[in-house]
Amino acid sequence: MTNESLIFKKFLARRDLRFTPERKAILEAVFDTHRHFDADEMVELLHKQGKKISRATVYRTLDLLVKGGLIRAMELGEARKVYEHIIGHKHHDHLICTGCGRIIEFDDGLIELLQQKVCDRLNFQAETHSLRMFGRCENCR
Amino acid sequence: MTNESLIFKKFLARRDLRFTPERKAILEAVFDTHRHFDADEMVELLHKQGKKISRATVYRTLDLLVKGGLIRAMELGEARKVYEHIIGHKHHDHLICTGCGRIIEFDDGLIELLQQKVCDRLNFQAETHSLRMFGRCENCR
DNA sequence: ACTCAATCTGAGATTGAGTCTCAATTAAAA
DNA sequence: TTTTAATTGAGACTCAATCTCAGATTGAGT
Ligand SMILES: [Mn+2]
Ligand SMILES: [Mn+2]
Ligand SMILES: [Zn+2]
Ligand SMILES: [Zn+2]
Numbered sequence: 359m360t361n362e363s364l365i366f367k368k369f370l371a372r373r374d375l376r377f378t379p380e381r382k383a384i385l386e387a388v389f390d391t392h393r394h395f396d397a398d399e400m401v402e403l404l405h406k407q408g409k410k411i412s413r414a415t416v417y418r419t420l421d422l423l424v425k426g427g428l429i430r431a432m433e434l435g436e437a438r439k440v441y442e443h444i445i446g447h448k449h450h451d452h453l454i455c456t457g458c459g460r461i462i463e464f465d466d467g468l469i470e471l472l473q474q475k476v477c478d479r480l481n482f483q484a485e486t487h488s489l490r491m492f493g494r495c496e497n498c499r
Numbered sequence: 500m501t502n503e504s505l506i507f508k509k510f511l512a513r514r515d516l517r518f519t520p521e522r523k524a525i526l527e528a529v530f531d532t533h534r535h536f537d538a539d540e541m542v543e544l545l546h547k548q549g550k551k552i553s554r555a556t557v558y559r560t561l562d563l564l565v566k567g568g569l570i571r572a573m574e575l576g577e578a579r580k581v582y583e584h585i586i587g588h589k590h591h592d593h594l595i596c597t598g599c600g601r602i603i604e605f606d607d608g609l610i611e612l613l614q615q616k617v618c619d620r621l622n623f624q625a626e627t628h629s630l631r632m633f634g635r636c637e638n639c640r
Numbered sequence: 641a642c643t644c645a646a647t648c649t650g651a652g653a654t655t656g657a658g659t660c661t662c663a664a665t666t667a668a669a670a
Numbered sequence: 671t672t673t674t675a676a677t678t679g680a681g682a683c684t685c686a687a688t689c690t691c692a693g694a695t696t697g698a699g700t
Contacts, residue, residue, distance in 0.1 A: 363700060374646085374668090374695080375647075376648070378649085378696080381648095397686080397687085411649090412544075412649065412650040412651075414689085415649060415650070415685065418690095422623040425671095435578060437657095438685095439686085439687090440685065443599055453618065453621060453625070455623075456626070464617050464621060467583045469610055471616065472607060472610045472613070476594075476632075477632060479595060480591070480597075480605060481636070482555045482632070482634055482635070482637070483640055484633065484634040485597070486595070486632075486634070487630070487631060488630070488633075489614075489629070489630045490627040491618060491627070492625065492626055492629075493618070493623055493624045493625040494533065494623070495623055505678070516676075516677090516678065517666090517668080517675095517677070519666080519667080519676090519677065537657090538657080538658080539657080552678090552679090553678065553679040554658095554677075555680085555681095556677080556678060558658065558659075559678090578656080579657065580658090612688085613675095
């Protein structure tokens with residue numbers, strides 16, 4: 359039993375929800391994928407694996423995974439929301455190339471610290487944040 | 500003639516576009532409003548002022564104002580895109596209260612500097628950025 | 641194992657912000 | 671004034687996301 363399965367099960371149990379075969383399959387596919395993906399890509403991926411899980415169920419389960427803190431949703435500039443799994447990966451933010459769509463991840467502890475200071479100064483209790491920089495990657499200058 | 504009118508006119512002229520009465524009315528309404536607003540709120544506001552300008556024209560003109568660098572679009576967590584005017588206001592980012600929806604603006608030069616350093620390190624040429632922190636304001640803890 | 645209330649799923653309908661179409665209108669250059 | 675291109679508005683359209691609801695599944699209690 360993987361770490362993420364245990365966490366998801368616990369999250370579901372706490373809310374009287376069930377760890378169904380569909381939710382299990384989606385969880386596994388999400389944690390097998392080490393990329394940013396959107397909901398319909400996940401539907402597609404599951405179908406390719408022979409798992410016939412409906413769009414509605416995938417959307418609903420991704421929401422549960424976000425609520426449970428197992429994955430993170432973000433807008434990377436396009437219309438569709440994309441997801442990535444969180445557990446076992448440390449926090450990072452994104453550079454988004456408007457030329458080729460490339461996503462570069464970065465992590466800067468000092469920026470995070472200063473963000474916290476801003477929140478302290480303004481009496482704000484931050485739960486999440488999103489820092490995105492849009493521009494041109496080295497291939498697209 | 501206001502500063503923003505001159506800038507918008509110049510932008511339009513450069514692209515062989517026209518400074519129509521509709522575009523003028525939208526520009527004025529946008530710069531009269533010192534709040535974050537979304538496109539349909541702007542349609543509504545103009546209608547209240549007796550200006551019958553179509554939804555399509557408002558959407559199209561807001562896009563032009565963004566392209567011209569007069570206003571800025573952002574996602575503050577809700578479904579709809581919101582706008583604010585830029586000219587005469589210095590850059591800032593946002594704290595977004597998930598309790599009451601309150602938006603707090605802040606500006607931190609050191610964070611901005613460090614963002615630049617991240618881009619330099621990764622050979623990325625940033626054109627814009629968006630830093631949002633979601634959480635609870637002092638009234639909603 | 642059986643019952644039963646609660647949860648879950650899937651197919652398809654619905655929503656809604658944003659975009660597009662196109663015919664009629666308007667701007668402005670010649 | 672003529673001519674050409676841009677503009678507008680009404681409403682159709684798109685499409686990610688959400689909702690509906692009937693039938694299926696789960697699991698606690700017996
Ligand atoms: Mn990432
Ligand atoms: Mn603002
Ligand atoms: Zn690129
Ligand atoms: Zn609040």
